[in-house]
Amino acid sequence: MAELEAKFPGQVEVELIEGDRGAFEVALDGDLIYSKLQTGRFPRYAEVPALITERM
Structure with missing residues (x-):
């Protein structure tokens, strides 16, 4: 979770x-x-970060 929040600061909500x-x-x-x-x-x-980047 922290890795996603760090890679996409303010862009994704992680829950x-x-x-x-x-x-x-x-x-x-x-x-x-x-x-x-x-x-x-x-x-x-x-x-997972690659999938998020692909869809943003």
């Missing part, structure tokens, strides 16, 4: 929501951009 089933999902402006439930894996290093 950690406890879940179940091993979920790790990332949404940007309400759109799902990464889902561990769909991919079956945690994101690779810098994958």
